[in-house]
Amino acid sequence: xxxxxxxxxxxxxxNIRDPTIYSRAHENWVEFxxxxxxxxxxxxxxxxxxxxxxxxxxxxxxxGKLNASxxxxxxxxxxxxxxxxxxxxxxxxxxxxTYYQLFREVNTLANGxxxxxxxxxxxxxxxxxxxxxxxxxxxxxxxxxxxxxxxFEGFSAKSAGFRIKDSRxxxxxxxxxxxxxxxxxxxxxxxxxxxxxAGTIKKVVVxxxxxxxxxxxxxxxxxxxxxxRKGHCEAEILDSNHPLFIMYTSGSTAEPKGVVHSTGxxxxxxxxxxxxxxxxxxxxxxxxxxxxxxxxxxxxxxxxPLSIGSTVLIYEGAPDYPDKCRTFDIIEEYGxxxxxxxxxxxxxxxxxxxxEYDISTVRLMxxxxxxxEPETWIWLYREVxxxxxxxxxxxxxxxxxxxxxxxxxxxxxxxPASVGKPxxxxxxxxxxxxxxxxxxxxxxxxxxxxxxxxIMLELNGDTRSYVRFYWSRYGxxxxxxxxxxxxxxxxxxxxxxxxxxxxxxxxxxxxxxEIEQIAMxxxxxxxxxxxxxxxxVKGNVIGIFAVAENPGKETGEKIVKKVENDIxxxxxxxxxxxxxxxxxxxxxxxxxxxxxxxxGKKRSSYVVNPETLEPLMKLKPSERGIVxx
Numbered sequence: 001x002x003x004x005x006x007x008x009x010x011x012x013x014x015n016i017r018d019p020t021i022y023s024r025a026h027e028n029w030v031e032f033x034x035x036x037x038x039x040x041x042x043x044x045x046x047x048x049x050x051x052x053x054x055x056x057x058x059x060x061x062x063x064g065k066l067n068a069s070x071x072x073x074x075x076x077x078x079x080x081x082x083x084x085x086x087x088x089x090x091x092x093x094x095x096x097x098t099y100y101q102l103f104r105e106v107n108t109l110a111n112g113x114x115x116x117x118x119x120x121x122x123x124x125x126x127x128x129x130x131x132x133x134x135x136x137x138x139x140x141x142x143x144x145x146x147x148x149x150x151x152f153e154g155f156s157a158k159s160a161g162f163r164i165k166d167s168r169x170x171x172x173x174x175x176x177x178x179x180x181x182x183x184x185x186x187x188x189x190x191x192x193x194x195x196x197x198a199g200t201i202k203k204v205v206v207x208x209x210x211x212x213x214x215x216x217x218x219x220x221x222x223x224x225x226x227x228x229r230k231g232h233c234e235a236e237i238l239d240s241n242h243p244l245f246i247m248y249t250s251g252s253t254a255e256p257k258g259v260v261h262s263t264g265x266x267x268x269x270x271x272x273x274x275x276x277x278x279x280x281x282x283x284x285x286x287x288x289x290x291x292x293x294x295x296x297x298x299x300x301x302x303x304x305p306l307s308i309g310s311t312v313l314i315y316e317g318a319p320d321y322p323d324k325c326r327t328f329d330i331i332e333e334y335g336x337x338x339x340x341x342x343x344x345x346x347x348x349x350x351x352x353x354x355x356e357y358d359i360s361t362v363r364l365m366x367x368x369x370x371x372x373e374p375e376t377w378i379w380l381y382r383e384v385x386x387x388x389x390x391x392x393x394x395x396x397x398x399x400x401x402x403x404x405x406x407x408x409x410x411x412x413x414x415x416p417a418s419v420g421k422p423x424x425x426x427x428x429x430x431x432x433x434x435x436x437x438x439x440x441x442x443x444x445x446x447x448x449x450x451x452x453x454x455i456m457l458e459l460n461g462d463t464r465s466y467v468r469f470y471w472s473r474y475g476x477x478x479x480x481x482x483x484x485x486x487x488x489x490x491x492x493x494x495x496x497x498x499x500x501x502x503x504x505x506x507x508x509x510x511x512x513x514e515i516e517q518i519a520m521x522x523x524x525x526x527x528x529x530x531x532x533x534x535x536x537v538k539g540n541v542i543g544i545f546a547v548a549e550n551p552g553k554e555t556g557e558k559i560v561k562k563v564e565n566d567i568x569x570x571x572x573x574x575x576x577x578x579x580x581x582x583x584x585x586x587x588x589x590x591x592x593x594x595x596x597x598x599x600g601k602k603r604s605s606y607v608v609n610p611e612t613l614e615p616l617m618k619l620k621p622s623e624r625g626i627v628x629x
Contacts, residue, residue, distance in 0.1 A: 003413025006390040014410030015275045025424030032425050033453055036272035041075050042066045043237045056471035057458060058451040060265035061240040068244055068267050069106060069143035070235040072306035077103035083311045086334055087132050090179040090317025095132060109140040112227030116203050118171055120145030120236055125169035127160055127191050129153040129178035130314045133207045134292045135302055137173045145236040147243045152293030155568045157190040161197030163248050167258055167460060170202045177210035181321045188214035240264025246460050247295050249398040258460030259398050266401045267303060269454025273403040274304035277392050278338055279364055286338040287313040289345055295398040296368055300340055320348045328357040335361040342507035343372040346380050347537045354384045364409055366392040369507025370539045371495050374416040395419040395495055401454030405493055418492045426452055430485050435474050443486045443496055448479040503532040503540050508570050515542060518566045519559050524549045527582055529589045534621060541574030545594055551578030556626030578628045579615055583607040
């Protein structure tokens with residue numbers, strides 16, 4: 001398939017129009033990245049672009065000094081009427097901030113944080129919903145050199161407590177509550193339990209968002225609006241490799257890993273890809289539907305767009321509430337020009353008729369977080385974009401910081417469901433287990449053959465796992481992504497899925513190992529296996545298969561409650577099936593055999609107890625709920 005070429009009108013006006021960008025980046029990758037870096041503001045220039053002397057702990061723009069907050073706020077503050085942030089709450093509250101207003105808000109909060117002891121090198125956890133104070137808190141921390149750890153508001157107190165403790169955060173910024181699907185969520189109550197569990201927090205700053213009654217510790221808690229201090233706060237001059245933030249991501253271990261990102265390399269990466277992939281300009285309004293607590297929210301709802309000077313739209317609640325068509329309402333009302341979302345949301349809105357809305361302002365769409373099916377891609381292209389709007393299907397990870405593989409919308413032919421080609425400045429290969437490139441259409445391990453500016457600095461407090469998970473399979477200079485993929489004869493790449501035990505649910509990465517360990521804490525459970533099952537809306541749902549003393553609804557509900565309490569509702573199992581025995585090979589539960597029996601209706605030949613597959617084959621792949629087989 002040759003692919004669908006971007007509309008000529010779009011290509012004529014795009015940021016990137018010269019196809020030689022690929023060859024130029026290949027011939028001189030240093031010059032390629034340094035050109036983008038030169039468009040940002042540096043207090044002191046870098047002395048060396050790349051240092052690999054301590055591989056795999058790579059450092060970029062060595063010796064350079066800058067500040068991410070300064071680049072996102074100060075250099076645009078002179079455009080006093082230019083809108084930086086548009087916010088809509090689930091209950092239709094609205095707020096806007098110009099770049100000048102954002103500049104003042106960031107300065108006053110930065111001064112306030114300094115007044116309670118936050119400074120360069122401090123670690124500040126942010127447990128907040130999608131509200132402007134979340135972005136302001138990130139930028140205020142960046143301004144004074146404090147590393148922020150943003151925690152998704154949907155996480156349970158236990159999950160939040162783990163992240164606070166593991167990151168060694170001493171300060172927390174949270175909110176009293178927020179709205180989700182018409183319900184008022186008491187976030188402060190969850191935050192209090194998380195703080196108690198972590199045992200590291202000295203001060204808790206609370207945003208008065210919902211006005212709900214909350215418990216208040218006068219010795220520890222302080223209202224956000226009471227710490228604000230007017231006046232200019234000088235942006236801290238920071239080393240390029242100063243840690244900007246820590247973002248936790250699930251892996252093949254039960255506990256999430258704290259990915260540490262730099263200031264300079266990360267900012268250059270998201271600035272460059274915001275221009276090349278999302279084609280962002282100052283007159284754009286971008287709606288990235290991800291929560292601020294995920295890497296997509298960091299990179300393409302905050303640091304990337306604001307460093308360019310675009311307007312970002314953030315929405316507090318579920319984008320399909322109170323009905324699935326609210327997404328189009330929001331696009332129409334605010335004139336969104338760039339719409340960046342997850343395939344799950346696209347599937348949700350397929351019951352809507354886009355022709356009933358004026359969404360003609362949209363000039364680019366993008367997908368992220370999980371594979372998209374060809375039929376879903378085609379619907380988005382035809383029905384929403386009217387075959388005039390390019391779609392970038394982006395591949396990247398929390399660990400990479402920003403886009404790695406994608407279409408450049410003005411240059412790259414689009415193939416439904418493909419993530420396109422490696423972006424300029426990146427070297428990608430699909431390798432077999434021995435490290436040799438596979439042939440076209442053969443599935444192999446997706447690997448990044450050369451480090452790049454946005455790559456993480458390390459895993460927080462765990463250098464051994466950093467090397468073992470990412471830099472050991474093919475050596476200390478080749479990044480193992482953990483994804484299976486294949487390429488066609490034109491070099492376009494398709495992502496097949498995770499090679500490790502991680503599941504993408506609505507764009508959120510969930511550790512199946514963690515799910516299993518949580519289920520095993522229930523006394524009635526003897527054995528358990530968690531796998532991903534295909535789901536039309538979410539892409540995947542968690543299927544739990546357990547051997548239990550008392551199989552049935554009561555025990556199943558205990559599992560659901562425990563998972564929701566320990567992780568959050570995003571990890572709620574779609575199916576819980578009780579069996580008398582689980583298929584095994586050499587004593588180990590054979591997850592692939594469970595999946596094959598349910599989805600493929602086939603018996604795996606390698607299990608030592610094939611009779612255990614018979615009950616599983618009676619299940620429908622779409623079956624949900626609690627069942628006893």
